Amino acid sequence: MLDFWHKRKVFDYLAIAQTEIRKGLKNEDRVEEALRILTAMGDIDHFYRCEKDGELDSQGIDFLVYLEPTRIIPLQVKSSEGGRFYHTNDGRYIPCVVVNRFMVPGEVADEILAELKRPVEPLEHRDEGFRNSLVQQLIRAFEKDRETSI
Known part of the structure; x- marks a missing residue:
């Protein structure tokens, strides 16, 4: 049986x-907005929002973006650069866009287009210098998160 302190700790974690x-x-x-x-402007053909806790969502896919009727790119949404860092460096090759509450729809659209056009290269194909810089990238990502949360 959990005592009061442990129950409170569990409650705090659930609230977070x-x-x-x-x-x-x-x-x-x-x-989605x-x-x-982007659909109205003709930059993409259409999109599909994946079901929450569905099969695609469990694979790290929030949206399927149809650049053309037969060309589909999955898209993951993260709320922080740190989240993107972990998403892109744990072996997933799914484009990932970082969005926060301060961004207007036009900024989000620009971010999405840039991410969809960026080549995604498997980590094992990158050179040693790149792999050695991952820690510095993580530090920069968390510093950027700290700046946007202030």
Whole structure:
């Protein structure tokens, strides 16, 4: 049986998790709005938002973006540069866009287009210098997160 202190600690962790989930869903809503803009402008053909906790979501895919009717690119949405760092460096080759509450739909749309055009290269194909710089990239990502959260 958990004592009061441990119950309180579990409750705090659950509250933090719920806050992060809500933040992620709001950012996915921002991306959906930006994708609607890109569809209206003709930059993409259409898109599909994956079901929460569905098969694609469990593989790190939040949206399927159809650049053309037969060309599909998966897209992951993250709320921080640190989240993107972990997503892209754990062996996933899925484009990932970072969105926060300060971004307007046009900025989100630009970020999405840039990410969809960026080549994604498997980590094992990158040179030794790149692999050695991963720690510095992580530090920069967390510093950038700290700046945007202030």
